[in-house]
Amino acid sequence: MLTDSISKPAQEILYLGLFLTILLLAGCSKAPSTESLPAIPQVEFISVTTRTIPDEPEFIGQTEAFRPVEIRPQVSGIIKKVFFTEGRNVKKGDQLYLIDPVPFRAIYLSAKARVAQTQVRLDQAKQDLARVQPLLKQQAVSKKNVDDAVAEVGAAKAALEAAQSDLIKAKFDLDNTLITAPVDGRIGRSHFYEGRLVSAQTTLLATIDQLDPMYVNVSVPESYLLRRRRELAEHKVERPDIFQLRGLMTFSDGSIYPEEGVLDFSDVALRPETGTLQGRFVFPNPEGKGSPGQSYFYPGQFVKVRIKGYSRIDAILIPQRAVQQGPTGSFVYVINGEEKIELRPVQASSWHGTEWLIEKGLRAGERVVVEGLFRIQPGVQVDAVQYRNSHSTPDHPDEQTEQTVRNMP
Template sequence: MMRTLSLLLTGVSLVTLSACSAPPTAAPPAPPTVQVVQPVQRDVPVTTELVGQALGSQDVELRARVEGFLDTVAFTEGTLVKKGQLLYKIDPKPFQATLANQKATLATWQARYDKTANDVKRLTPLAKQQAVSQMELDNAISARDAAVAQVDAQKAAVERASLDLGYTNIYAPVDGLVGTTKVKPGNLVGRGESTLLTTISVINPISFRVGVAEGEYMRLARRQQEQKAAGTWSPIPVQLVLADGTVHPHAGRLDTVERNVDPTTGTLAMQLTFPNPQRLVRPGQYGRVRFDADTKKGALLVPQRAVQELQNLYSIAVVGADNKVSFRNVKVGPRVDSLWVIEEGLKPGEKVIVEGLQRVREGAVVTPTPASEVK
């Protein structure tokens, strides 16, 4: 009996010891820590960028106005030339001969006129005295009038020959950058057409031509009208961003707007002018013009890293008062440095996750900590 009781007590002791040595239940994991910021609210300029191409503020084509053999190319290609500088010379000898011949013909007709004028003077009193017939006087007067017409015509011929001779020397009509010559010495120019010789471009100031979408133009035009009506309008300074990403050191201005919208592209051509004293910008260069088209009052901005994009849909993660995460689709606006304007889907003072997005899901509880200040 005692032995049976001892065995029973031993079994109860083993069960008790086994129960005491069981592992404790694991505690739930702590909520993930995320970094949050509140959106910055401030006025943000809305910047517009347009792609375009530079062209000379004045592009002048030099053409041969007379036919002849090119004697001389008197300039260095691709350099700056001055107004009045001799650039080309066409063989002048045929034109000199033509001018001399026209002058001789003019002298002949001038002599004929002098003779007929003297005949009229001599015959006029004799006709009054009926010493000569009226027919003789009338013939003399007709011969004098014909000689006058021939003298006038020959003077015009001499002037034309003089102009043609002058056209054999071709001078720069403006100060500018001259291109390469299209014709070399010894070639015949001007036969049947005014041969293109070269082009001179005025590049200080330089022009820049861009195309603006029809809708964007309407917004800009309306804003300008509103500002003029309110008396707050002033010319908008325009920056030129060159192909290497640098900004042209001189601000430009709007020069002209094309008359009509291009029906093939739906854009309206605008021409801007930029000072170019270093002659750095050349015709044909591509670039971008940048200007502040509008100002968003009280815009909300968050760091760009807080915005997630998927198939042109943008979303942010917001931590509520109960520390739960909610994902929201938002409408984004322009970017400002490292920030992004949120136009819809966010309110001032809300907490937006900027670090730890990969560790959270919809409805998850998190521990928010402030991130570095948004600037």
């Protein structure tokens, strides 16, 4: 036999070779079976729903005193005394400045004397007229004498009226040498002090600011106005009367003013240099009547004003993690009826708390992937389960801080 002619060592080598060949064939036959059964990735999704949410845009504003009153002299002269302390509160009627009254008192006394003089002249003219009128009937005097007496009475009356007018002007100038506060408020720095010459109605002496309430002016871009008008026309957004809109103010350090303001003025024309429309909110500031340092805000501050009163109807909110960014813009992964992944472009306009507001691209009832995004791609079949943290979505998104991100790519 053949095996008898082969030596024993050679037989062992032959058997070993056959054994290794069988193992290699068995290994190759198992590899295709492993690759032909890939594991289906599991993802978590949320079902898209619609709801009504507050729509509260935010704009930059600047504070302004409610009634800034400029203090200017009504007469020209030398300042003799400054009565107030700069930066303090003043009451209506408090003395502020004294302009040297001596020349104005002299003018007043002179005008007063002229009034007395013309009054005497008028009395005398009346007496002369009374004497010549009976004599005319007796033909003791001519008609010209009577006419001259009548003219003298008229001239004396006119002179008296002119003198009285000069007296009123002199009294006005004398009284205005003492400058008093026309309103309650806080007076700023004085621009002039004792010994300085000031000019009537041109020199600015100081300014009194009324700090309760306070104005906040906001500038609204034209693009926002056009978009908001379109949304109102399409019934996507609702609002009350424009002058019932409220404002919530945030300072530069992030602190929020506890009182809400009310819109009380909207400009009638856009500013061509900025392309914005100015609106004005009134905020109560009771601390403004107190001593300096107690007020929450001062004129000239830059703040943020969040406008409250708008409501967005049928709004779609999804978690921020579900929105991805691609070369063409924002997109989400949607699970279709065949349990396969679809890439869906969306328009995400702003976020509310931890959720994006989706303007376009999604409908109520669709399923959006929020977990397991790294395991999927379009067309892949998935094992979809409900998002386990979906119950943590706030019921009142207006309690969250809203930051608006407009015109996303």
